[in-house]
Amino acid sequence: MAAATTSLGFSLSTSSSSSSSLLSRSHNNLMFSNRISSRNDVRCRLIEPLRSDNGRPSIPVFNEHNLPGFLTSRHPVNMVNENNTRLRIFSGTANPLLSQEIACYMGLELGKIKIKRFADGEIYVQLQESVRGCDVYLVQPTCPPANENLMELLIMIDACRRASAKTITAVIPYFGYARADRKTQGRESIAAKLVANLITEAGANRVLACDLHSGQSMGYFDIPVDHVYGQPVILDYLASKTICSDDLVVVSPDVGGVARARAFAKKLSDAPLAIVDKRRHAHNVAEVMNLIGDVKGKVAVMVDDMIDTAGTIAKGAELLHREGAREVYACSTHAVFSPPAIKNLSSGLFQEVIITNTIPVMEQNYFPQLTVLSVANLLGETIWRVHDDCSDSSETYSSLGID
Secondary structure: OEOOOOOOOOOEEOOOOOOOHHHHHHHHHOOOOHHHHHHOOOOOOEEOOOOEEOOEEOOOOOOOOOOOHHHOOOOOHHHOOHHHHHEEEEEOOOOHHHHHHHHHHHOOOOOOEEEEEOOOOOEEEEEOOOOEOOEEEEEOOOOOOHHHHHHHHHHHHHHHHHOOEOEEEEEEOOOOOOOOOOOOOOOOOOHHHHHHHHHHHHOOOEEEEEOOOOHHHHHHOOOOEEEEOOHHHHHHHHOOOOOOHHHEEEEEOOHHHHHHHHHHHHHOOOOOEEEEEEEEEEOOEEEEEEEEOOOOOOEEEEEEEEEOOOHHHHHHHHHHHHOOOOEEEEEEEEEOOOOOHHHHHOOOOOOEEEEEOOOOOOHHHOOOOEEEEOOHHHHHHHHHHHHOOOOOOHHHHHHHOEO
């Protein structure tokens, strides 16, 4: 049976050129470097909020004749220099639309690859073009179904290694099993380390990941890891909103996310920080205890790396409303959206739920408050930098959110 492909599209547009006084410093910090501007003149642009008709968002389908301006590359294929003909991008079946967006941004075509599943569920991969001596980038998040997509990535890496690729970079927008990064009680596995070993042993030379659950996961790999943050894309979107700095407070949904929320608040003109005190009794089961900080009359922006069942963030939003918050926004890079996430998020607690497309969002999981932003430019620019062996100057890379 041939592998399934995705035909979902989103409404795309250029971000607003006007920014509020609140985010003026943030907006300046997020500008790309002169090198990027001279080559691409492209910034991380964003997707408009989903438009709904009777509660159902309109979902345009894009093809090569109908790509939005955001995906119109500044790198025409026939103008890519000779060095870049040794660069190949292949997509797995987990998120083909994001892979296509990355290729469009880079002015390249996705490599031809055959992926299918036999009747017993085994995965078959065959490259349909030569990669001998090439730098190969495999775009495949290990999102649900995590085991299927992880195994597919491993077989893709093996196929490239046996086809004599010069280097193999696993581009993993969402790294599954990242939450199992330590032992919290006896006789537990550390699955994040196991998965890192599998990717390394399969033959990957490098990993490019977006918003790992914890920074320590980078140390689990025995190969270089480029860690990209989705914050610039979300901040760029927030910069188009007219929110007074005196009205804003950034909220961490738990104590473990304080560092992430503090970094986010710093880029929002040093906005004040509030913390939800949470107790987790079991996996995907949390109890909200207290709120640390003042949110009365404020616009609260809750920041997290992922939304799974949305239990934590929904209970946190309830607490914020009880404490007098005027509006609550939810911002997250990874939209895992396991049931009952959609019910929790669409219950009227949130003014807007802002996510990125590191994980494809199924049509049935859309709701009017949902806004999806693209990280294609961010990942595409990072691939160019890795391929060109660019030095990782702090000023340039901080604008892209790259470690």
